[in-house]
Amino acid sequence: MPEHTEQIYAERLKRYVTAMRNEKPDRIPIRPFVAEFTATYAGYTCQQITHDYEMAFAAARKCAADFDWDAVVSNMVFVWTGLTEAIGMKYYGVPGIHVPPDVGFQYLEPAEENAFMKTDEYDQLIEDPTGFLFNVWLPRVSNDVQPQDKPTSFRNNLSFLKGGMAMLNYFGAFAKQDELLRTESGTVSAISGILKAPMDILADKLRGYIGMAMDLLQKPDKVLAACEALMPHLLHVALAGADPDKNVPITIWMHRGCVPFVSPEHFNKIYWPTLKPIIEGIWAKGHQVLFYAEGNWDAHLNSFAELPDASIIYHVDKGDILKVHKTIGHKFCISGGLPNYLLSVGSPDEVRCCCRKIIDDVAGEGGYIMDASAIVQNDAKIENVKAMTEFTREYGVY
């Protein structure tokens, strides 16, 4: 690697980490979570970058090399549908197969009556979460995996063999991708490790949102017990994928655990008490968590303020970034806040104007990272992403 590329990498890493610790770097780091946008820019279809992770990696690296970004996600189109098809997963609409080739992959949540976990199965999940996933959940989400009471099959066996080896290949490929990002363009790999809140994963992949909402009313004690049973596993998985150097954060993808998806009571009695100890456990090991707060979590900022200083980075999607800054900005770094619709239908001038306002409002003392509100998909205009980048680079100098 050329010496200057390594120097650029070191400067970017320092800038990014300094901001995440809620301190003031030399300038505002830029860390856009670009997903299907990488396909638009690099000349691929959504199908190509979703179904062939090497193409996704190449697209991410091209963007990293061409834009002056401090950090990117190695592959923000993380759901490799080659893997999900190998396993026989039912719940994805795959570009080029179930949806048009230039549409991003879709998650297909089943109707309440077809939920992957039934409402009378809480005790099974609570007693043995890992066993439940293998024996009950996986046969329901895969077309190929046989239930325990059915004879095994060729397709059943292949699902595990192909799925396991494909997952190993995929995860192993990230090390090389991160190294290439570093050596080709001096770009930092932005995150490492995955977390979801117990109640979110219960809604997302087990009971479905409607099923979980009904259970919250009819059997809240079971929902709480299930969340508690999931906690140690989610902590374990998060730490297993964490950055060993403790520079970049584990990301929690926050979905439907906030008001108005759930009531304040359910947030306060179930969602937060079963998430907060996980965050504290991760922080005790020296890792930050990036709260990717999809939607609007403003109703819960005071709860998040209970966490130790600098233990999280708070990403703003639909929330009021000024309110976020006033409520928790003294404790945590903030990222995001640039509306995706501006990148999609706005003009470069409108993007620059919004970036200026965000920087003026919340970035004065450091502790801010420029990014769009949500993951940038293939509706974003290239000139608008350039405007966000160039304006921040010019205006965001301390």
Add this chain to the structure above:
Amino acid sequence: MSEKEKIHRDPGVCIPWQQKLAELPPIGGDAELVRKVWEDTDALAYTYIWQCLLSF
């Protein structure tokens, strides 16, 4: 052991070492080596199912 017999599985574990150990003849060699390799490969299966749930 019956599949339906209750098993306590800690995070990172699918088939606990103690369960596997009970199925093996007395280990004349390095029992610690056998335990470590069992647990390391068992953890891969744990990663598989939890990543299926969380990431895919």
